[in-house]
Amino acid sequence: xxxxxxxxxxxxxxxxxVVLFSYFVERYSRPIHTLIIRIIPTKEDAxxxxxxxxxxxxxxxxxxxxxxxxxxxxxxxxxxxxxxATRKKKIVFRGLEDYNLEAISDEAVDLLLDKEDDENxxxxxxxxxxxxxxxxxxxITLYYLEEKPISEVAAVLELTPDNVKxxxxxxxxxxxxxxxx
Amino acid sequence: xxxxxxLTKVIKSERTAGLSPDFNSRLMNRVCLESQKQxxxxxxLGLCAISGASLSLISLAIYLLKDYLxxxxxxxxxxxxxxxxxxxxxxxxxxxxxxILVTLDNYFRHKRMIKKQDNPA
Numbered sequence: 001x002x003x004x005x006x007x008x009x010x011x012x013x014x015x016x017x018v019v020l021f022s023y024f025v026e027r028y029s030r031p032i033h034t035l036i037i038r039i040i041p042t043k044e045d046a047x048x049x050x051x052x053x054x055x056x057x058x059x060x061x062x063x064x065x066x067x068x069x070x071x072x073x074x075x076x077x078x079x080x081x082x083x084x085a086t087r088k089k090k091i092v093f094r095g096l097e098d099y100n101l102e103a104i105s106d107e108a109v110d111l112l113l114d115k116e117d118d119e120n121x122x123x124x125x126x127x128x129x130x131x132x133x134x135x136x137x138x139x140i141t142l143y144y145l146e147e148k149p150i151s152e153v154a155a156v157l158e159l160t161p162d163n164v165k166x167x168x169x170x171x172x173x174x175x176x177x178x179x180x181x
Numbered sequence: 182x183x184x185x186x187x188l189t190k191v192i193k194s195e196r197t198a199g200l201s202p203d204f205n206s207r208l209m210n211r212v213c214l215e216s217q218k219q220x221x222x223x224x225x226l227g228l229c230a231i232s233g234a235s236l237s238l239i240s241l242a243i244y245l246l247k248d249y250l251x252x253x254x255x256x257x258x259x260x261x262x263x264x265x266x267x268x269x270x271x272x273x274x275x276x277x278x279x280x281i282l283v284t285l286d287n288y289f290r291h292k293r294m295i296k297k298q299d300n301p302a
Contacts, residue, residue, distance in 0.1 A: 029200060047204065
């Protein structure tokens with residue numbers, strides 16, 4: 001129903017009612033900014049990239065076919081914009097590929113990531129998320145913050161749902177390694 | 182996996198002050214500017230397309246008339262006799278009458294449109 005409303009709004013915007021775009025700005029500016037600031041930690045840059053995301057979305061609005069939700073489409077633009085920015089700014093993320101993540105038990109990860117009352121752990125977890133690569137950060141932000149289903153996360157990252165599941169498990173294990181290192 | 186309560190708590194906690202208060206209005210101003218730019222761009226493109234099409238049609242016509250078709254134009258000869266003058270006069274009278282009627286039609290249509298805009302109900 002919501003998606004139908006959004007498609008109607010898009011149609012009206014394309015017919016010239018530009019003011020209606022404010023509906024999307026009001027609704028999505030905050031979550032898009034939250035995603036971008038996780039990838040690009042500078043406040044000014046994140047705000048500029050959020051603005052770029054919406055401008056790109058407006059320019060390409062006629063290419064939105066409605067085969068996914070508008071939010072998924074917008075998150076994909078935001079993700080691509082943020083990834084391009086990390087390349088331009090030459091931001092390098094620590095690689096954890098050398099670690100034997102398979103050796104870490106799922107139970108240990110579950111136990112650690114469930115301790116919501118441990119303030120020290122929460123702080124370490126926050127800085128550990130910053131050290132993840134762009135894809136893992138996006139994955140975690142979309143899944144835990146936006147509570148998006150795996151299929152939608154997969155659509156944003158242009159991956160298969162199975163791939164997303166595997167990457168999500170690996171990202172959790174990477175966080176485990178980063179917290180304990 | 183959503184039971185990762187620590188992770189959910191960290192991700193959901195507000196890390197920064199968020200967007201500046203006038204962000205949405207600034208963004209909408211830029212969107213409006215972008216829309217004006219798009220309109221201007223499309224009208225310029227339309228004008229260019231029409232000019233291009235007209236020029237190509239004119240060149241095609243000139244090419245065809247010059248190189249393909251070999252006939253000469255003969256302008257009609259105007260005979261100014263008493264009878265023909267009366268006929269010209271009548272034609273001008275009809276043309277003037279049509280002109281007046283078209284002008285009046287346009288004037289009343291315009292007036293009606295303004296009235297409709299002022300009172301949409």
